[in-house]
Amino acid sequence: MTAFSAIHEEHESDKEDFTPGVEPQPTWCPGCGDFAVLKALKGAMPELGRSPEEVMLVTGIGCSGKLSSYFESYGYHSIHGRALPIARASKLANPGLEVVAAGGDGDGYGIGANHFMHTARENHDMTYIVFNNEIFGLTKGQTSPTSPKGHKSKTQPSGSAKDPVRPLTLSLASGASYIARTAATNPRQAQQIIAEAIEHDGFAHIDFLTQCPTWNKDAKEYVPYTDVQEEYDFDKTDRREAADMMYEAETKLYEGEVLTGRFFREENRPSYGQEKRSTGEMPEDPLAERYYDDDDGFERVADHLIERHK
Amino acid sequence: MTGSELKWRIAGGSGDGIDSTSQNFAKALMRAGLDVFTHRHYPSRIRGGHTYVEVRAQPDDVRSRGDGFDFLLSLGDSFARNPDDEAYYGEEELKPLYEHFDDLNEGGVIVYDSGLIDDEAVEEINLYERAEENNWHVYPVDLRGLAREHGREVMRNTAGVGVSAALLGVDTSYFEELMQEVMGGDIAEANIETLNAAYEQAAEFDHTHDLEVPKGDHDSEQALVTGSDGIAYAALDSGCRFISGYPMTPWTDVFTIMSQNLPHFGGIAEQVEDEIAAASLAIGASHTGVKAMSGSSGGGFALMSEPLGLAEMTETPVVLIEAMRAGPSTGMPTKPEQADLEHVLYTSQGDSCRVVFAPGNPQEAYEQTRKAFEYAYDYHIPAIVLYDQKLGGEMRSVPAEFFDREPDSDPGAVLTEDELSEAAHDAAGKFKRYSHDGEDGVVPRSVPGQEGGRFLATGNESQEVGHISEDPDNRKHQMDRRMEKLTSIREDLNAGDDSNQAFHGPADADYGILVWGSQQDTVFEAVDRLNARGSSVKALGVSDMMPYPESEVTAFLESVEECLVVEMNATAQFRGLTQKELGRFGPKMTSLLKYDGEPFEPSEIVEGFEATVEETDLPGGNMELRPAAGD
Ligand SMILES: Cc1ncc(C[n+]2csc(CCOP(=O)(O)OP(=O)(O)O)c2C)c(N)n1
Numbered sequence: 001m002t003a004f005s006a007i008h009e010e011h012e013s014d015k016e017d018f019t020p021g022v023e024p025q026p027t028w029c030p031g032c033g034d035f036a037v038l039k040a041l042k043g044a045m046p047e048l049g050r051s052p053e054e055v056m057l058v059t060g061i062g063c064s065g066k067l068s069s070y071f072e073s074y075g076y077h078s079i080h081g082r083a084l085p086i087a088r089a090s091k092l093a094n095p096g097l098e099v100v101a102a103g104g105d106g107d108g109y110g111i112g113a114n115h116f117m118h119t120a121r122e123n124h125d126m127t128y129i130v131f132n133n134e135i136f137g138l139t140k141g142q143t144s145p146t147s148p149k150g151h152k153s154k155t156q157p158s159g160s161a162k163d164p165v166r167p168l169t170l171s172l173a174s175g176a177s178y179i180a181r182t183a184a185t186n187p188r189q190a191q192q193i194i195a196e197a198i199e200h201d202g203f204a205h206i207d208f209l210t211q212c213p214t215w216n217k218d219a220k221e222y223v224p225y226t227d228v229q230e231e232y233d234f235d236k237t238d239r240r241e242a243a244d245m246m247y248e249a250e251t252k253l254y255e256g257e258v259l260t261g262r263f264f265r266e267e268n269r270p271s272y273g274q275e276k277r278s279t280g281e282m283p284e285d286p287l288a289e290r291y292y293d294d295d296d297g298f299e300r301v302a303d304h305l306i307e308r309h310k
Numbered sequence: 311m312t313g314s315e316l317k318w319r320i321a322g323g324s325g326d327g328i329d330s331t332s333q334n335f336a337k338a339l340m341r342a343g344l345d346v347f348t349h350r351h352y353p354s355r356i357r358g359g360h361t362y363v364e365v366r367a368q369p370d371d372v373r374s375r376g377d378g379f380d381f382l383l384s385l386g387d388s389f390a391r392n393p394d395d396e397a398y399y400g401e402e403e404l405k406p407l408y409e410h411f412d413d414l415n416e417g418g419v420i421v422y423d424s425g426l427i428d429d430e431a432v433e434e435i436n437l438y439e440r441a442e443e444n445n446w447h448v449y450p451v452d453l454r455g456l457a458r459e460h461g462r463e464v465m466r467n468t469a470g471v472g473v474s475a476a477l478l479g480v481d482t483s484y485f486e487e488l489m490q491e492v493m494g495g496d497i498a499e500a501n502i503e504t505l506n507a508a509y510e511q512a513a514e515f516d517h518t519h520d521l522e523v524p525k526g527d528h529d530s531e532q533a534l535v536t537g538s539d540g541i542a543y544a545a546l547d548s549g550c551r552f553i554s555g556y557p558m559t560p561w562t563d564v565f566t567i568m569s570q571n572l573p574h575f576g577g578i579a580e581q582v583e584d585e586i587a588a589a590s591l592a593i594g595a596s597h598t599g600v601k602a603m604s605g606s607s608g609g610g611f612a613l614m615s616e617p618l619g620l621a622e623m624t625e626t627p628v629v630l631i632e633a634m635r636a637g638p639s640t641g642m643p644t645k646p647e648q649a650d651l652e653h654v655l656y657t658s659q660g661d662s663c664r665v666v667f668a669p670g671n672p673q674e675a676y677e678q679t680r681k682a683f684e685y686a687y688d689y690h691i692p693a694i695v696l697y698d699q700k701l702g703g704e705m706r707s708v709p710a711e712f713f714d715r716e717p718d719s720d721p722g723a724v725l726t727e728d729e730l731s732e733a734a735h736d737a738a739g740k741f742k743r744y745s746h747d748g749e750d751g752v753v754p755r756s757v758p759g760q761e762g763g764r765f766l767a768t769g770n771e772s773q774e775v776g777h778i779s780e781d782p783d784n785r786k787h788q789m790d791r792r793m794e795k796l797t798s799i800r801e802d803l804n805a806g807d808d809s810n811q812a813f814h815g816p817a818d819a820d821y822g823i824l825v826w827g828s829q830q831d832t833v834f835e836a837v838d839r840l841n842a843r844g845s846s847v848k849a850l851g852v853s854d855m856m857p858y859p860e861s862e863v864t865a866f867l868e869s870v871e872e873c874l875v876v877e878m879n880a881t882a883q884f885r886g887l888t889q890k891e892l893g894r895f896g897p898k899m900t901s902l903l904k905y906d907g908e909p910f911e912p913s914e915i916v917e918g919f920e921a922t923v924e925e926t927d928l929p930g931g932n933m934e935l936r937p938a939a940g941d
């Protein structure tokens with residue numbers, strides 16, 4: 001008997017299972033790229049045989065953060081920039097859960113960038129989707145960390161003097177073990193990449209290009225796109241070649257060319273959970289289960305720690 | 311001073327083993343049947359800074375470090391001398407000797423390492439002149455020479471202990487036993503040889519002092535523990551199996567104890583990138599069904615502000631620890647202060663809805679940390695244990711059987727899958743985790759992975775299944791339900807027979823002293839002295855900061871003519887809280903404040919009381935008296 005039967009059962013589910021039955025309807029603007037992320041995620045989950053109650057979806061704050069409202073699962077709509085530390089603790093507490101974190105480019109590459117770097121470094125077995133619309137959507141169109149140099153907004157009236165963040169390169173340098181970029185305009189690839197990322201045993205980062213027609217007027221619709229697996233010859237398991245390919249894709253984006261696909265994959269690197277178990281710093285069985293198992297006797301301080309104080 | 315108590319101080323460089331030596335000294339006296347208390351002073355540096363530890367021992371209840379001290383073992387500072395540039399360090403190595411003159415009581419004893427400090431140096435600091443004025447007894451001993459001959463140079467501290475034992479009449483077998491337990495092998499042998507050689511040498515001295523160790527006898531076996539031990543052990547016994555943190559003095563002690571023990575208790579410890587992450591991880595783990603904690607000191611706790619509010623809003627149980635040090639900003643990292651009270655009570659946007667306990671000694675630290683976990687998990691609310699560098703670091707002897715407790719693996723108000731199948735859901739099958747109908751404000755929760763329990767947790771205001779809602783009626787309902795928890799918790803606390811408030815003194819006394827946190831037991835010692843000399847005074851040590859113990863404090867204040875409020879900050883934060891909560895008694899309360907980084911000594915409380923009640927002048931020093939506004 002397990003206390004978490006949603007986790008251990010085989011499931012047959014379909015897209016509709018991941019759609020909230022009564023409310024709410026997504027309030028994203030018509031034409032918003034965020035719809036594509038929701039659709040791809042809903043498509044990928046049944047493909048992998050997951051059920052809503054074994055999924056823990058943690059989101060940040062932004063238009064993107066609303067994902068957890070429109071996706072049926074255990075959800076945690078947290079605070080701006082902090083989805084990753086909440087999500088990774090959830091994975092540590094119960095490794096049986098399918099943990100997905102998501103948020104905007106401001107959320108993940110700006111205010112939460114420190115967590116992005118460290119969660120990637122630790123290589124938690126989870127998926128992180130960044131809705132990259134190159135803008136602060138929810139707060140009405142301010143320049144974001146991925147806005148192109150020269151981008152004008154109400155808070156950068158003369159145009160941004162900053163070079164944008166290179167999210168793929170940052171991810172590689174930080175230690176993510178699966179890195180991909182896809183676009184709202186490419187739903188088939190998006191769903192495949194999300195499914196792959198979830199299957200990957202380590203930190204999988206997807207930079208998801210999501211157009212914001214409302215605030216990013218000069219934003220491209222992210223068409224036409226090129227799949228790097230088809231048009232470029234590089235080995236995504238080779239760090240140096242991956243780095244070059246990322247650099248090219250990041251640069252080209254600001255020249256109007258959208259390069260998507262799988263950029264990096266490290267197969268044999270143990271996940272953080274595996275590393276921690278191998279050093280004896282994490283229990284073999286899911287920690288959360290201990291609390292719901294009546295036979296689990298908890299250790300007593302009196303039996304182990306008081307002798308040394310006498 | 312003979313017979314009733316001993317206050318022994320060891321001083322040296324930060325690398326001279328002062329901590330371990332004093333700990334062994336305290337333990338030896340404890341095993342010999344005495345109650346002990348240690349006070350640790352250290353600068354915020356690893357080496358080269360000068361440090362000291364005091365051990366106070368009495369046949370019964372030691373409540374504070376006391377006033378001044380009686381016996382100085384000065385090792386000098388062996389790390390002060392840079393062989394390449396002696397001049398640079400100047401007289402640094404002498405500081406562990408002359409800097410202690412001001413606090414050494416009349417008739418006291420000084421032992422110093424004459425192997426390090428020569429006659430010329432002693433001349434320079436007028437040691438013998440001062441000794442004559444104060445009737446001190448000075449014993450120069452070549453501790454370095456003894457250590458070199460019988461062990462190794464680093465065993466100067468052990469040699470000093472041997473000399474102390476001979477001069478004070480302590481049986482060395484306690485030290486030998488400890489050395490064997492702690493060190494073992496050749497090292498223990500060398501230390502024991504050094505100890506005994508030093509003892510024999512000093513036993514031959516012509517003893518001019520009349521100070522000796524008091525005799526005591528315990529009813530039961532004792533354990534030497536700190537406030538940090540009390541907090542960490544309570545967390546472990548509460549079934550806490552997850553901690554996330556980032557080092558910051560003085561919270562690091564609790565973080566370290568937990569990190570070292572959690573793997574053996576089947577749990578997980580995480581040192582993370584910053585305190586925002588630290589609090590967020592604890593929230594994530596707790597949401598997922600594990601009992602979890604985090605903590606920090608002032609600056610790190612400031613970073614936890616937003617996650618703390620998230621826990622309040624999402625009703626995620628979590629226990630946070632705040633170890634105060636002198637602020638603002640980096641302030642004085644290794645000095646205690648009680649100036650984060652308002653910070654901890656109110657930080658984060660919106661109306662605060664949290665539990666805050668401020669224990670007064672290691673036992674209270676244990677009891678109240680256990681209660682923090684109970685309330686956090688039963689009521690889905692953040693609970694904070696607020697303490698300071700003084701309580702965290704000082705060691706006390708406590709009956710070992712105090713820790714003979716049962717662990718608590720109960721995750722609190724959580725439904726099983728069976729119960730979930732009966733619980734309220736919306737039309738689409740989402741669980742009403744935030745139902746309007748919570749009892750005492752609490753809606754039992756589900757945990758991710760449970761069938762039939764899915765819901766949305768959000769920092770936004772939300773309706774019953776967690777969807778974002780700005781409907782005014784829903785808002786009012788949810789706010790009132792969350793705030794109701796504080797009322798229910800107060801009722802629970804009042805109903806229990808183990809109040810967190812500690813009372814001391816004659817019940818019918820005319821005057822009162824209110825105190826909170828680490829200064830409590832010092833005040834209790836002062837109360838005993840005041841009554842012994844004919845004053846009529848009692849004290850209440852308050853620990854419940856939120857929800858505030860209105861009835862207990864009201865009864866106390868009503869029963870006294872005048873009340874002194876003792877705290878270590880400049881703005882009388884606890885008195886302010888009391889006035890805000892009770893709405894009266896302003897003219898009755900006078901604050902005795904101190905914020906120079908040094909805790910109160912009992913004699914200072916006595917002086918403060920006399921200045922208030924008998925209207926004498928406050929003697930020199932860094933204390934301040936401040937009458938309440940409107941007085
Ligand atoms: C600590 C904090 N600072 C600022 C905000 C206001 N805020 C909400 S969303 C957001 C930026 C949103 O941009 P992004 O993360 O790119 O998400 P998007 O809306 O574009 O999906 C900001 C600045 C906040 N909620 N919290």
Ligand code: SF4
Pocket residue numbers: 027028029031032033034063064133137138211212213214215
């Ligand atoms: S503001 Fe932009 S990002 Fe937000 S919902 Fe509208 S289109 Fe999408």
Ligand SMILES: [Mg+2]
Pocket residue numbers: 062104105106131132133134135136137144
């Ligand atoms: Mg954005």
